[in-house]
Amino acid sequence: MKSAITPLALLQPRTLADALAMLRDEGPLVPLAGCTDVYVTLNFGTQPATRFLNLWGLGELRGIEAMDGGLRLGALATHTELQRSPLVLERLPMLAAACREVGGVQIQNRGTLGGNVANASPAGDTLPVLAAADAVVVLRSADGERRVPFGELYTGYRATVMHPDELIVAFEIPAVEGDQWFRKVGTRAAQAISKVVMAAVRGDRPRIALGSVAPTVVRLRGTEEALAGGATIEDAQAVLMREVTPIDDLRSTADYRRRVCANLLARWWGSTSEGEGS
Amino acid sequence: MRFTLNGAPAEVDAHPMKRLLDVLREECGLTGTKEGCGEGECGACTVLVDGEPVCACLVPFAQVAEAEAEVLTIEGLGGEHPLQRAFAELGGAQCGICTPGMIMMAMKLPPNPTLDDVRTGLAGNLCRCTGYEAIYRAVLEAAGGEVSA
Numbered sequence: 001m002k003s004a005i006t007p008l009a010l011l012q013p014r015t016l017a018d019a020l021a022m023l024r025d026e027g028p029l030v031p032l033a034g035c036t037d038v039y040v041t042l043n044f045g046t047q048p049a050t051r052f053l054n055l056w057g058l059g060e061l062r063g064i065e066a067m068d069g070g071l072r073l074g075a076l077a078t079h080t081e082l083q084r085s086p087l088v089l090e091r092l093p094m095l096a097a098a099c100r101e102v103g104g105v106q107i108q109n110r111g112t113l114g115g116n117v118a119n120a121s122p123a124g125d126t127l128p129v130l131a132a133a134d135a136v137v138v139l140r141s142a143d144g145e146r147r148v149p150f151g152e153l154y155t156g157y158r159a160t161v162m163h164p165d166e167l168i169v170a171f172e173i174p175a176v177e178g179d180q181w182f183r184k185v186g187t188r189a190a191q192a193i194s195k196v197v198m199a200a201v202r203g204d205r206p207r208i209a210l211g212s213v214a215p216t217v218v219r220l221r222g223t224e225e226a227l228a229g230g231a232t233i234e235d236a237q238a239v240l241m242r243e244v245t246p247i248d249d250l251r252s253t254a255d256y257r258r259r260v261c262a263n264l265l266a267r268w269w270g271s272t273s274e275g276e277g278s
Numbered sequence: 279m280r281f282t283l284n285g286a287p288a289e290v291d292a293h294p295m296k297r298l299l300d301v302l303r304e305e306c307g308l309t310g311t312k313e314g315c316g317e318g319e320c321g322a323c324t325v326l327v328d329g330e331p332v333c334a335c336l337v338p339f340a341q342v343a344e345a346e347a348e349v350l351t352i353e354g355l356g357g358e359h360p361l362q363r364a365f366a367e368l369g370g371a372q373c374g375i376c377t378p379g380m381i382m383m384a385m386k387l388p389p390n391p392t393l394d395d396v397r398t399g400l401a402g403n404l405c406r407c408t409g410y411e412a413i414y415r416a417v418l419e420a421a422g423g424e425v426s427a
Contacts, residue, residue, distance in 0.1 A: 001297055001316070008295045010340055032338065036318055039297070039336040043316040052295065056341045080330070104402015105383070106333045107318050 002045030075114025178203020
């Protein structure tokens with residue numbers, strides 16, 4: 001580990017109320033859940049923070065429950081728990097599919113849904129699922145709780161509307177009507193960070209979300225509207241290519257990402273349409 | 279700070295942010311667990327915590343000690359475990375850095391695994407000698423499954 005360990009401090013709350021009081025009174029603190037992102041930065045010596053808050057033992061942040069035909073997912077639900085949960089498999093199978101493609105089993109056992117969202121990488125595999133599902137993020141501070149639509153959580157690259165004294169405590173997922181679809185495109189099946197990741201729902205109103213193609217995860221409202229209005233898939237692809245703003249980086253190029261997005265759109269539409277499935 | 283290490287109670291006084299990997303290697307003297315990439319990509323540092331495989335390079339010691347968790351490392355298998363014997367006999371180890379992680383991960387494969395099960399289960403473990411075929415043969419042999427990799 002390149003970071004010196006002696007200057008680091010770890011606060012260890014026993015309850016969620018303790019944790020929120022520590023965030024208010026002793027911050028700024030970086031919350032630790034499964035550590036699969038934060039410890040990478042500590043190992044490489046690139047983590048600027050020195051004070052951390054250990055959430056791992058807080059049972060109040062765990063749990064996967066049914067709620068109004070949908071789900072309530074505790075922030076500390078791990079990728080392993082989510083892909084094994086009968087409730088998730090029944091009501092939000094695209095989330096189980098996304099969790100199966102996060103890292104290897106070792107990472108899935110520790111990495112959490114709340115951590116994936118709070119880390120705010122535009123390449124986070126579960127983010128398009130939450131966007132396409134119209135999830136609501138439940139944030140809590142010592143002063144109270146507020147609910148933020150997932151689409152309003154991110155304000156820019158790795159930036160969110162969260163205050164420094166707030167924690168993600170849960171995600172509320174309304175009932176999702178229609179066929180769910182998830183696809184990740186990366187260098188290899190396990191361990192690769194996404195070049196493009198897509199989640200979509202084929203219901204009365206199509207819903208499409210993409211990761212790794214913009215500074216934040218994006219819902220493709222224009223493409224959705226085009227498809228809902230009866231546009232051909234070629235026309236919808238043209239709208240999509242205008243809606244995404246991918247960049248060249250070490251994992252891929254903007255041109256490749258744009259082309260793959262368009263192909264994924266066609267593949268999804270073709271494989272979920274009634275009577276003309278491919 | 280207390281936890282269970284390879285079936286025996288252990289007490290270690292270490293910084294709560296210290297990596298489980300470093301606690302095992304430096305405080306407990308168990309150097310069988312290797313550090314590869316330090317970012318959760320290679321699986322060389324895989325150990326079982328409460329029966330589940332994790333990357334010991336990404337787990338703060340506090341998260342093991344607070345739950346008084348049970349940690350199982352390669353040393354806990356004793357040296358004559360069927361997986362260890364099969365790796366030795368079938369050339370499953372070359373440079374050996376990935377071997378402890380491969381074996382700890384293979385402990386969690388389903389009973390009578392198919393080659394696909396092995397490939398999927400070990401997808402988070404990288405072998406830079408690229409000795410995968412021999413590794414798969416060893417895992418299948420130890421599991422009593424088909425040795426047809």
